[in-house]
Amino acid sequence: MASFPMQQLTNLSLSYDALVVGAGPAGAATAMLLARAGASVLLIDRNLPGVGARHAELLGPESAALLAEWGIVEAIARSTPALHRTTTKRANRLGEIVGSSTIEHAPLYAPLRSLVDPLLVDAAIAAGVQTRFVTSLIGLLRDSSGRVTGARLDIGEEWTTTVRARFVIGADGRSSATARLVGADILTHGGLGISRLCGLIPCTLDEIRHHQVEGMSLDVLPTNDGLTSISASTPFVPDANNGAASRSSRLRSAVATLAPDLFLMIASRRFAGAVVEHAARPRHQRRASGPGWALVGDARASSSGIAHGIASALQDAVRLADSIRNDIEWSAVAYAGVEA
Ligand SMILES: Cc1cc2nc3c(=O)[nH]c(=O)nc-3n(C[C@H](O)[C@H](O)[C@H](O)COP(=O)(O)OP(=O)(O)OC[C@H]3O[C@@H](n4cnc5c(N)ncnc54)[C@H](O)[C@@H]3O)c2cc1C
Secondary structure (H helix, E strand, O other), rough: OOOOOOOOOHOOOEEEEEEEEEHHHHHHHHHHHHHOOOOOOOEEEEOOOOOOOOOOOOOOHHHHHHHHHHOOHHHHHOOOOEEEEEEEEOOOOOOOOEEEEEEEEHHHHOOEHHHHHHHHHHHHHHHEEEEOOOOOOEEEOOOOOEEEEEEEEEEEEEEEEEEEEEEEEEEOOOOHHHHHHHHOOOOEEEEEEEEEEEEEEEEOOOEEEEEOOOEEEEEEEOOOOEEEEEEEEOOOOHHHOOOOHHHHHHHHHHHHHHHHHHHHHHOOOOOOOOOOEEOOOOOEOOEEEEEEOOOOOOOOOOOOOOOHHHHHHHHHHHHHHHHHOOOOOOOOHHOOOOOO
């Protein structure tokens, strides 16, 4: 796996066919597909690939099919347990089980993002993409018609630089700076998403588990390194009571309520690293493209169900790359009409 050396500014060509902002699944896949089609591409991220996410994510069949096509799924399968079964349990407020089902399915994988994102970035680099990490988008360049023609980047230590690009692609997640800077309209507002507490615990299970009681749910995903990822939907607690110890004990208490048998297994174990809270945010769908720019993944549309987020990000990458490849003007007209 690449070690992602910081490139010196002098190694950067300052003009590209595409600048991709954000090296998560949407950005790394878009950069890789454009480079495979012959475009010169710079991929930037304000972090190092895969840094920050403290949870596993389930790759549904659509994600797995695309990752297999791109030669990445084997590396995931080598170090991630294959999950052949999902058990769903529903309980009433007294903790009594009122419904339980187990389904067998083709193997599914729930890798950590710290595995998936670097693999996708490796594939982009192998396709010829230039990368620069710890680098943030802070402004846009436009021509006299208003078309986006490049970007201003913060490259660290109070240095900024400008990069010209025929196309700037915002893959910078749901709080996308690209979307804000291009002024992408919000086309639809959904309701408020759910807030989730996520932690990783040393414990091996052989199935995916989903537990529900009224108004609360718990997703349990066995993942890499002998860890299990536990994610509970919770009422969001504002900062004052929301230190690391509080988040950890709230997650334990959610497990005790929703999955008492799992609680017994993990009672004496410590979470590996911090428990992280993802606050609920409004769902949205933004205009997908305009002159010289496009949005992919969560920057374009927050997914209707989190289990489809990666699939939707990868599918955006495919649609945008196809659209640009088939359009000599790089107008991404065919992509403009995509829907969430
Ligand atoms: C708790 C939780 C659990 C989830 N579980 C699942 C699941 O099981 N299955 C599933 O399919 N989906 C899941 N999702 C959804 C999934 O994580 C997202 O849909 C997916 O990450 C979207 O990918 P993306 O590349 O669009 O954005 P992101 O993964 O958010 O990547 C955006 C990237 O842009 C970078 N960035 C941001 N701003 C800037 C800037 N100004 N300059 C440079 N770089 C910038 C960020 O550092 C980041 O690397 C989950 C989400 C959460 C929060």
